[in-house]
Amino acid sequence: MIDTRPAEPLRSELSVRLEHVVLSGAVLPDMQHDHDEPLSELEQLAETAGARVVGKLDQKTRTIEPAYCIGRGKAEMLAAMVDELDADSVIFDNDLTPAQIRNLERLIGRKVLDRSELILDIFASHARTHQARLQVELAQLEYTMPRLQRMWSHLGNIEGGIGTRGPGERQLETDRRLARRRAVQLRKEISQIIDRKAREVRSRSDEFTVSLVGYTNAGKSTLMNALTGAGVLVEDKLFATLDTCTRVWPIGAHRKALLSDTVGFIRHLPHHLVASFHATLEEATQADLLLHVVDASHPECESQIKAVEAVLSEIGCSGKPCVVVFNKIDAVIEHSCVTRLRMDYPASIEVSARSGQGLDELTAMVAQSAADRDVLVHVETHCGNGRLFAYLAEHGRVTAREYAGDAVRLSAAIPPRHLGQLRKLAGGKVDVERMMNDE
Numbered sequence: 001m002i003d004t005r006p007a008e009p010l011r012s013e014l015s016v017r018l019e020h021v022v023l024s025g026a027v028l029p030d031m032q033h034d035h036d037e038p039l040s041e042l043e044q045l046a047e048t049a050g051a052r053v054v055g056k057l058d059q060k061t062r063t064i065e066p067a068y069c070i071g072r073g074k075a076e077m078l079a080a081m082v083d084e085l086d087a088d089s090v091i092f093d094n095d096l097t098p099a100q101i102r103n104l105e106r107l108i109g110r111k112v113l114d115r116s117e118l119i120l121d122i123f124a125s126h127a128r129t130h131q132a133r134l135q136v137e138l139a140q141l142e143y144t145m146p147r148l149q150r151m152w153s154h155l156g157n158i159e160g161g162i163g164t165r166g167p168g169e170r171q172l173e174t175d176r177r178l179a180r181r182r183a184v185q186l187r188k189e190i191s192q193i194i195d196r197k198a199r200e201v202r203s204r205s206d207e208f209t210v211s212l213v214g215y216t217n218a219g220k221s222t223l224m225n226a227l228t229g230a231g232v233l234v235e236d237k238l239f240a241t242l243d244t245c246t247r248v249w250p251i252g253a254h255r256k257a258l259l260s261d262t263v264g265f266i267r268h269l270p271h272h273l274v275a276s277f278h279a280t281l282e283e284a285t286q287a288d289l290l291l292h293v294v295d296a297s298h299p300e301c302e303s304q305i306k307a308v309e310a311v312l313s314e315i316g317c318s319g320k321p322c323v324v325v326f327n328k329i330d331a332v333i334e335h336s337c338v339t340r341l342r343m344d345y346p347a348s349i350e351v352s353a354r355s356g357q358g359l360d361e362l363t364a365m366v367a368q369s370a371a372d373r374d375v376l377v378h379v380e381t382h383c384g385n386g387r388l389f390a391y392l393a394e395h396g397r398v399t400a401r402e403y404a405g406d407a408v409r410l411s412a413a414i415p416p417r418h419l420g421q422l423r424k425l426a427g428g429k430v431d432v433e434r435m436m437n438d439e
Contacts, residue, residue, distance in 0.1 A: 018052040022082050025093030025115075026070050027060045041267070042093045042115065044217075049122050054085045058093070068107070069100050079108045091118055095268075098146065115268060116143055131193050138186040145179050198286075207417055208257045208370040210249065211284040213312065214293035215304040216264025219327040223293060223353035224261040227363070244283050252367040255415070260287065267307040274314060281315050289321050289369050291362075296326035296338060296350070321369070324348040325362065330355050374413040377422065378431040383408045388425040391418075 089111040096114040228247040260283040351358030396414030
């Protein structure tokens with residue numbers, strides 16, 4: 001008997017077509033980018049969002065054209081390229097005004113997105129926790145509200161006249177009112193999160209806290225896993241993780257730090273994203289030490305350093321103690337670049353989170369920074385107070401010891417967080433002389 005059922009399709013024949021996009025943008029003289037590939041970072045962002053880049057067209061110019069961002073002639077070339085490649089949408093590496101988006105969509109006949117909208121889409125797809133989702137939704141609303149007029153452009157397909165203009169305007173105002181009301185509600189919820197987060201951070205004020213900051217995809221999560229075994233998600237994508245993760249990091253005998261991983265930065269990070277993610281960045285603003293993780297193998301690492309420094313300044317971290325950590329040092333091809341970086345950042349440290357190179361030196365450096373915060377205490381107690389002696393041996397370092405009959409007077413360096421328990425064991429007879437780094 002012959003089987004007449006249709007054959008099962010081959011696995012290779014089953015595929016889902018990714019959204020095909022063309023990248024474009026106006027390249028200004030002061031823009032920081034790879035000069036050979038000015039749209040290379042935008043391409044990474046598009047691929048992270050799940051798109052397939054089928055074409056690129058940029059224009060070097062001194063000013064942004066008010067109508068199309070790029071010149072009229074370039075815009076017409078872009079429209080022809082989109083038709084030829086049968087692209088689904090166009091993504092610009094600039095922030096576009098609602099009028100520019102409207103003009104480009106009319107000329108090209110495809111959906112047009114700008115850089116901020118693309119980054120917001122990536123954040124929305126990567127948000128996992130309730131806090132991250134609230135922050136992304138608020139950022140999207142703040143981006144969308146000035147552009148609601150464009151979203152109602154379908155009313156323009158109807159000839160003007162009785163029964164069209166008024167209802168459309170009323171619906172637009174309704175949408176704006178609903179968006180404003182939702183934004184107020186989100187800000188209230190996020191404000192409560194910020195207050196709770198601030199309390200959590202303040203509750204760890206006696207701990208030595210370290211925060212990882214850096215450009216997105218610099219290897220912060222890989223470094224976090226290597227130092228603490230945190231098991232943070234690691235992907236070769238931009239903005240793979242959005243939520244702060246804090247873990248205990250043993251940094252020496254009887255000493256530990258709290259290490260936090262934060263959201264990665266990027267050049268031209270939308271301001272409403274920085275504002276919305278203030279709760280996530282609270283760890284960085286309150287940390288005792290920042291580790292600025294840099295992808296040393298990236299050809300534009302110096303411009304990435306400047307982009308991160310700009311965001312740190314924006315969130316109030318510019319004067320905080322910071323150590324530059326050049327990661328992926330084992331992947332560097334052009335070693336002359338590393339030599340130049342060493343000269344520009346003499347206090348930096350070179351590591352490879354993947355192979356473990358330099359991690360011991362990094363841990364020792366952080367341990368010394370933590371030791372500099374120790375306080376020098378003088379304790380007087382009975383010589384039989386074994387619990388106090390054991391506590392000091394476990395959590396501090398005895399620097400002097402004097403006996404007078406049954407009494408003993410100790411001098412010790414100890415982290416501030418242990419002062420409370422030390423006073424209990426000593427019966428309150430503890431004098432704090434000075435911080436160790438005042439010597």
